[in-house]
Amino acid sequence: MTFAPLKSKPTRKSLRSLATLVIAAAVVTGAAACSSSSTTTASTGTPSASATTAPAGTVVVFAAASLKATFTALGTAFQAANPGTTVTFSFAGSSDLVTQITGGAPADIFASADTNNMGKLVSANLVSGTPVNFATNVLEIATPPGNPANVKTFADLGNASIKTVICAPAVPCGAATATIEQSTGVTIPAVSQESSVTDVLGKVSSGEADAGLVYVTDVKSAGNTVTGVPFAESSSAVNTYPIAALSDAKNAALAQAFIGYVTGPDGQATLAAAGFGKP
Amino acid sequence: MKTSQNYWGVPKWVLAIALVGALFVVLPLLAMVVRVNWGQFIPLITSQSSIDALLLSLRTSTIATLLCIILGVPMALVLARTTFPGQRILRSLVLLPLVLPPVVGGIALLYTFGRQGLLKAPMNFLGIQIAFSTTAVILAQTFVALPFLVLSLEGALRTVGTRYEAIGATLGAGPTTVLRRITLPLVLPALVSGAVLSFARALGEFGATLTFAGSLQGVTRTLPLEIYLQRETDPDAAVALSLVLVAVAIIVVGLANRVGSNSRLGPNVLS
Amino acid sequence: MTFTFEAAVARRKFDVSFSLSQGETLAVLGPNGAGKSTLLNLISGSLSPDSGHAELDGDVLFSAGSGRKRVWQPPHTRGISLLAQQALLFPHLTVLDNVAFGPTSSGVKKRTAHDAARKWLAEVDAAQFERRKPAQLSGGQAQRIAVARALAAEPKLLLLDEPMAALDIDVAPALRRTLRRVLENCTAIIVTHDILDAYTLADRVIVIDNGRIVEDGPTRRVFEQPRDPFTANLAGLNVLSGIRTPLGLRTADGVELAIGAGAAGAVGSECSAAIRPSDVRVSTSPPPDGANALPATITDLEPRGDLVRVRALNFAADLPPALVADLDVSIGTAVWFTFDPGSAIIYSANR
Known part of the structure; x- marks a missing residue:
């Protein structure tokens, strides 16, 4: 544009x-x-x-x-x-x-x-x-309100039955995601790799996805439209x-x-x- | 004047403004061509992710166009040939995606076909999952492209009128035969150009796809989404892919113009 | 009886009934807006009536109204072809495929349909055009092919809607000859404005005005002894209506006229008399004997071939231009029309 x-x-x-x-x-x-x-x-x-x-x-x-x-x-x-x-x-x-x-x-x-x-x-x-x-800023797992898929840890996101949306590696939040995947050895079979945090949050808050990886601040500002699940491994990718x-x-x-x-x-x-x- | 020419009768200031308008459209394209990193052009557009995106775009746009024809032809016929209460309102609603921001279309589709959407129960029952699938891309493209086909076909149907159809009926042809042998051949140019417009619209679809289908290489990441993503890290790739998209669009529109002019009806059609 | 028709459409003030026998060709005339199109639409099936009943060869086309079981056949099952003012050849099909359209639509194999189409193209002298597209034909050629197309569908009834109206004046005669030949064995209804079409093509004429039939009879009689002013005008005749007297008739205005020829009705009954405009004289003073003189005021003078038509409200005379000049008349001049008793025909109004 x-x-x-x-x-x-x-x-x-x-x-x-x-x-x-x-x-x-x-x-x-x-x-x-x-x-x-x-x-x-x-x-x-x-x-x-x-x-x-x-x-x-x-x-x-x-x-x-x-x-x-x-x-x-x-x-x-x-x-x-x-x-x-x-x-x-x-x-x-x-x-x-x-x-x-x-x-x-x-x-x-x-x-x-x-x-x-x-x-x-x-x-x-x-x-x-x-x-x-x-x-x-560090990443946090965002889930639809109430966390219906019961996501507890970062490793849970490796489960293919949990539909996870992440950022594409080309954008900062995606790069951070990739870093954590590498350091933990968990590979996320993401159903979508979005180009912005907003798009990830949109998929999660609408309930289309079971989980998404966004920043702590995004979870906070999204209020009650999503539920945050912090995880310790996030410290390996500090933005x-x-x-x-x-x-x-x-x-x-x-x-x-x-x-x-x-x-x-x-x-x-x-x-x-x-x-x-x-x- | 060296050669004989018809007097146009177009005011000079109209020509001047038309020129400005043409520049306004052409210059940005030119600017893009100027910015292309030609040395890297081929590697940039033949990366796996680019090819995946292009093929996905062509595949989904083609299927979306077919869906537009399958759904749009009957819709245009009903709108053009019948009268019923609420028809005007229905027409406005059908054409709404034309003026709706695509992202709104995406949100609407999400709340219809999404996991938590309006059709949640029947879709769960049938075990259909649309979100994050190529089907979602096709639905988004069909949603935004359908009005183009309906609009151009309905106009053509009204222009052609019902006189040929009436004659066909008195020659013993039933409604389906009349549709197949008279109506559709008569509006074929409009059908083709409507389909091409739909295809072009589907090819460029971005907002609804992003909102409704997500973005995954080879599954839902169409060419516009790939361009949007590449822009984050590799502007050269984004520009190169944009040029590919423009080229595909120009080829498609050019082909359609040829088909349209070849099958254009003769001058004596209505005499 | 092969075709019976009665129908009423309140919205269009239409109420018409008639019947037609096998092989008969009926001409339908009437002023614009009289209901001719409504009639065609009702017969062809693009309009359904409020009430009425129509049968073609024992096949009910429609039936509606109180006490009737509602029946309505769509146009394509009626066996009725329509030849319209415009040829309306399908522009995307060749001439041969146009003519073969009817047969193929009824399920005939393409080859058989093409054979039938060729036969009908030959019938209308258009065999040489079979490979052309409609855009490559003249108006007259296209209309001839439209005739072949209508007939190739082998209709039980053929409708013709002013088939000559859109043609150049020099090609109409050829088509008229073609139609005269092919309609010989057809049951057909032709809507027309042209008295010549009615004379050359039709066995019988009906005249419709305001949605009602006002004339119905053999072509020659309707035009020679018109009852309706519209018909008289079409036939180019002056018609006078009045009461039968021993000598001739007395008009509503009380003018006594002597009339020599015609079927005698009872004295005192209603009757009409027809006089050709060319048999009428004009004078600017009352004729000395006062016989057969109609006072009038000239409303129009129009050239008609080598004569001038001198018009008054309901009467006209055709005079040589020189005579009009000698009379020194113009619009608004008071004149007397006179005619010889032997040049008028008297007939009963209730025939």
Whole structure:
């Protein structure tokens, strides 16, 4: 849905602007129908007496879809603490966001669900400074409410009679799944390998699948539509979330202030409450 | 002017806007072609997962198209040739998948044919499990593609009218004979183009499949799903496969146009 | 009696009954909207009546209404072929397959059906077209083949719906000759606007108006002694209605007319008289003797071949143009129509 930039032909300005236009439209409307992407602008908070010295202005944050609830809350709190600032978010799959950023999308901060996607931006020289790891996430088994198939352990997922849906190895949650399969020696005869956590959760909460492997935070945010089954082996695949300001950031000072907030005590507390671990 | 030519009578500004419109459609395709990593093109599209996805797509789309014909021809006939209370509402409902976001179609199918769906009891009784199977892919494709066939065929049936059928009946042909020997041959071009549209729609089906059928190599992961997945790790492969999908679509539509123009009725049809 | 028909359709104010004998060809005439199409649709089976009963060779086509067991045969089992205004040859089939359509539909083997089709194509002088597609035929050729197709189905009754109406004026005569030949042994009903079709093809004529039969009789008599203004107009005759007097008749307006020829009805009974427009004279002043003079106002002057038709409300005269010029008449002029007693025919209205 997004178009690659036509870097090789800088003279064709119209093409470039068309591509930018389409990318911008994609950012606003959500890149794909099925990714849980959306743009949220937290409302400007009321002026606070304890206003710190964070610079005023707007910062645009591109963040992994799994951060949506947490970051939206953090943005609101940040604005309340720093009157005159606006934090705008675009949530999508980390790789979608990388495609958009390399395509010239106007982002100031990138928060990735894995180090791999952040690495792509680093090697493309689009990151300013060094990315900071601000959270971790581990997998958990999600089952339909009440766990009708009675899944208790990770090894249970090796049973073919239990219909398990996992992420495809190409996406981060699938890579984590593969790592745990390797370390435990359990092979999951998955009935489907989805391309996003949302799709895995959809199959589980609708009862089509008996079990799915998603992140702890996903189970938590799914509320009572699924029942979580934690398993100890999940520690063999810990997913790390890095955050970084981008070299094209228009407001570098504000970007650093927001990153500082996320890695600071308030941000960490909110992340912990959502189920994220400490890096 | 070097050669004699008919005066078109199309305003220049219309031509200009039409050109912009054409560019709007063609440029993205061109942009994709430009981005293809031609050095790696063949290895990229001949990986096992790509071939599995392509073959699965062709297989399921063909079966879905056949299902569309089997179900759609009678539906179009009933809509075009009979009148009954609630017909307009029924037509709107039948055509709904045209305007429905595919993902909504997928959710609807899930709640119909899924393990916890509306038909849970009869399907359990018959021991049919559709979720995560190739059957689910075909159902999703048929669901979104069926309106294309019904719509184009119904229009053609109305255009052709009932006069030939009435003559056929007075010559002693029963309704089935009339359908087989008169009605269907007369609307064959529309049937072919409707089937091609359905096939193209089935081939491109993504949202309903993703929601309803899942994604497993060789079983439910059709070409669009493969492209979507490859994009995560290997954008080059995604672009290459996209081009394959475009090529297949162009070939199919081109073939259909040929068939359509060859079997187009002569000028004296209605005289 | 081979075909009996009676049917009423309230919605269309249609109520008609008649019968037809074996080999008889019936022409149905009437103004637009009179009910001719309804009649054809009822017979061919594309419309079912509120009440009525029709039988063809003892086979009940439909039966409906109070006290009747409801019967309705679909079109394809009736044994009735329809030749429409347009040839409507199936565009995807060759001429031969078009003509063979009827036989193959009744289960005849393809080869036998093709033999029958060739026979009928020869019958309508179209054998040379058998390999063509309908798009490669002229209108007249297509209609001849449509005749062959209708007859090849071996119908017990053939319906013709204005078969010449859509043809060029120079090809209609050839088709008319063909139809005259093939209808010789057919039981047929032909709906037409053209009196010539009725004269050349039909043994008998019925005229329908407002859903009722207003004329029914042998072709020649209906046109020579019309009762209905529509029929008289079609036949190109002036018709005067009135009461029989010893000399001739007295019109409703009280004009006394002397009429020399015709069957005498009883004095005082209702009767009609027919006069050809070419036998009528026109003057701009009352004729001196006052005999056989109808006062009128000219409503129209129209050229008709080498004559001019001078029209009044219910009467017309055909005069040479020079005479019209000499009379110096135009629309709105008051004139008197006169005719010789010997040029009119009188007949009883209740024949």
